[in-house]
Amino acid sequence: MTAAAPESAVPDVAVVGFGYIGSVIAAVLAARGLSVVGIDTNAEMIAALNQGKCPIPEPGLEDLVAAGVKAGKLSGSTDPAAAKGVKAILITVGTPLSDEFEADLSHIRAACGAVAPYVADGQLIMIKSTVPPGTTRLMHDEIFAPRARVHMAFSPERLAEGQAIRDLQSIPILVGGMDTEAGEACADFWRKAIPTIDVMALTSPEAAEMVKLADNLWIDLNVALANELAKLADALPYPIDVMEVIGGANSLKKGQHHVNILHPSNGVGGYCLTKDPWFVDALGRRAGIELKIPRASREVNDSMPVHVFGRVDAFLKAQGIAAEDAKIALLGFAFKSNSGDCRFTPVGPLVAALREAGYGDKLTICDPMVTTREATHHGIVLEPDWRKTVEGAHAVLILAGHDEFTAITADDLGDLAAPGALVYDGRIYYPRARINELEARGLSYIGVGR
Numbered sequence: 209m210t211a212a213a214p215e216s217a218v219p220d221v222a223v224v225g226f227g228y229i230g231s232v233i234a235a236v237l238a239a240r241g242l243s244v245v246g247i248d249t250n251a252e253m254i255a256a257l258n259q260g261k262c263p264i265p266e267p268g269l270e271d272l273v274a275a276g277v278k279a280g281k282l283s284g285s286t287d288p289a290a291a292k293g294v295k296a297i298l299i300t301v302g303t304p305l306s307d308e309f310e311a312d313l314s315h316i317r318a319a320c321g322a323v324a325p326y327v328a329d330g331q332l333i334m335i336k337s338t339v340p341p342g343t344t345r346l347m348h349d350e351i352f353a354p355r356a357r358v359h360m361a362f363s364p365e366r367l368a369e370g371q372a373i374r375d376l377q378s379i380p381i382l383v384g385g386m387d388t389e390a391g392e393a394c395a396d397f398w399r400k401a402i403p404t405i406d407v408m409a410l411t412s413p414e415a416a417e418m419v420k421l422a423d424n425l426w427i428d429l430n431v432a433l434a435n436e437l438a439k440l441a442d443a444l445p446y447p448i449d450v451m452e453v454i455g456g457a458n459s460l461k462k463g464q465h466h467v468n469i470l471h472p473s474n475g476v477g478g479y480c481l482t483k484d485p486w487f488v489d490a491l492g493r494r495a496g497i498e499l500k501i502p503r504a505s506r507e508v509n510d511s512m513p514v515h516v517f518g519r520v521d522a523f524l525k526a527q528g529i530a531a532e533d534a535k536i537a538l539l540g541f542a543f544k545s546n547s548g549d550c551r552f553t554p555v556g557p558l559v560a561a562l563r564e565a566g567y568g569d570k571l572t573i574c575d576p577m578v579t580t581r582e583a584t585h586h587g588i589v590l591e592p593d594w595r596k597t598v599e600g601a602h603a604v605l606i607l608a609g610h611d612e613f614t615a616i617t618a619d620d621l622g623d624l625a626a627p628g629a630l631v632y633d634g635r636i637y638y639p640r641a642r643i644n645e646l647e648a649r650g651l652s653y654i655g656v657g658r
Contacts (some may be wrong), residue, residue: 219243219283222291224319225301226253226284228479228549229336229365231264231273232372233298237401238276246284247291247323257284265548265577268373292326296397299335300365305483310490311340320351327356332394334363334383335413338420338480340487344413348386359390362413363398364420369478369547380406384416421491424484429501430470431481432508438472438657439515450657451637472656474607474634475512475554477543482506482552512656513557516634519654520603521565523630529602531566535626537601539594539616540608541575541583545635548577550586555607559588572597576612598624609635618642622649630654 219242223234226248238244248254256263260277262270276282291297301319306312316337327333333352335344344362352358363383367375381398385391395409410416434454441450450472460467476482485502492499524534543553550556562571573588574597583590591597594612598604604625606613614636621631631646633655638646643653 218293219245219290220295221245222247222294222297222323224248224288224291224297224299224323225315225337226250226257227300227302228264228266228369228372229367230298230300231262232266232269232367232376233300233336233365234282235262235269235272235276236373236376238279238282239272240401242281242401244276244282245290245294246282247286247288248284249286251286254284254286257282265579266372267370267546272373288322289326291323293328294331296332296334296394297323297327298363299333299337301337302479303337303339303483305486308490309486311343311483311487313339313343316343316347317351320347324351324355327352327358329357331356331358332397333358333360334394335361336363336365338364338424338484338487339417340421340491341414341417344384344417345386359385359393360413361385361390361394362416363394364416364423366420366423369544369549377402377404380408382408382410382416382419384410384413386413421484421488424480425488425502425505427470428476428481428485428509429505430468431472431476432505434470434472435508435512435515435656437469441657442515442519448657449640449655451655471637473512473554474516474558474605474656475543476509477551477553477555478549479551481509510557513554514561516558516605516632516656517561517565520562520605520630520632523652523654524603527602527628532569534567534603535570535572535601536562536567537597537604537625538571538573539575539597539604539606539613540610540635541573541578541586541588541590542608542610545609546577546611548575548579548582550578550582553586556586558605558607572601575608575610577608577610595620595624601625601629603630603632605632605634606636607634609637618645618649618651621646622651625651628652633658 221244223230224247226246234244234246260274262273299319301315304312348360361383366379383395391409395407398407438450441448454469458467485506489502541555542550572591574591574594630652646653
């Protein structure tokens with residue numbers, strides 16, 4: 209077990225949970241001149257951190273971690289006592305979805321309980337993990353209040369993978385304190401730590417907790433709207449390009465803002481959008497009301513891998529290509545472009561559907577952002593070279609808009625894929641000129657709703 213920081217060198221901040229969010233927050237605060245200790249039960253990750261390494265594939269994060277460790281501003285510990293005496297404790301552990309489709313608060317409770325013996329009057333404690341309203345108050349009243357008079361608040365993380373470092377230093381930070389004094393104290397911490405951002409103090413932790421759920425429900429519902437429009441465009445017997453429809457719809461100004469329909473895709477994945485709408489649904493059930501929107505958005509977005517499979521399967525059958533003879537190339541396994549994160553990736557259900565239909569023998573997958581360890585965890589084998597993946601393929605499915613994949617030209621695909629092959633565009637959103645180039649090479653193009 210890594211020892212806690214000595215009292216003579218007590219850090220300014222303890223970040224409890226050194227995952228995707230905690231690592232970014234810790235590294236940015238260290239770069240801003242604060243002394244930060246990352247606390248996590250994963251001894252392997254903490255050992256890597258103390259060597260200046262970070263296994264999390266977020267652009268710029270490994271360099272920031274290395275610089276923080278080298279400067280003596282960032283360190284790691286598996287001992288919760290490392291939080292003793294720090295000015296602020298940030299809780300950034302995960303909140304999984306339970307089997308009952310509710311928030312599993314066991315990690316939050318464990319993290320709070322671990323550091324509680326070391327808190328003192330006047331210390332700042334902020335939960336940043338996504339939780340249902342009432343959670344911060346519950347942790348305060350049951351775990352922290354009996355030990356000390358802390359300033360406790362909820363401060364939602366609103367970072368997007370692939371640009372999290374920039375987001376943390378540009379997106380407004382919200383803080384909802386247990387009382388006005390706690391809210392202002394925690395807001396003041398952020399104003400001093402990152403002066404470049406706006407900080408808003410809300411009237412309660414419950415309001416701040418609801419903000420994060422509202423953000424993610426809006427995103428999930430908006431994507432579901434785009435996906436439903438795409439499905440309709442695919443089904444109607446007219447030459448409708450859903451991207452053209454969305455572009456036209458978004459030109460309309462309503463009030464102070466324009467209509468803003470997001471893009472359809474081969475599915476929604478990741479740790480947040482796949483569970484947070486269910487948190488809202490569970491809140492409704494507990495309050496005695498039946499909410500329609502959370503379930504609808506989840507059902508629509510969860511259906512997209514099957515929709516993609518249906519379109520690819522129909523194309524191959526129309527060409528007279530049997531499943532056992534078809535070579536299918538998947539470019540992308542991660543759930544997000546330019547990220548190696550495979551948590552709840554929609555490509556997983558698509559692969560399962562293809563295998564179940566008999567397409568597994570000649571199915572090849574390439575994703576340069578995904579580690580071999582992560583691929584093994586998901587039961588797939590990756591081909592490192594996209595050219596070999598595409599070579600001779602009857603169908604090329606582009607399922608992540610990684611930079612390496614967006615650089616692939618129509619000539620590349622025309623030279624490598626089988627004659628007349630299908631190019632299924634699930635994430636790149638080729639412009640019409642590129643589609644024309646693909647078709648000029650004898651390839652067939654299908655996009656989501658295109």
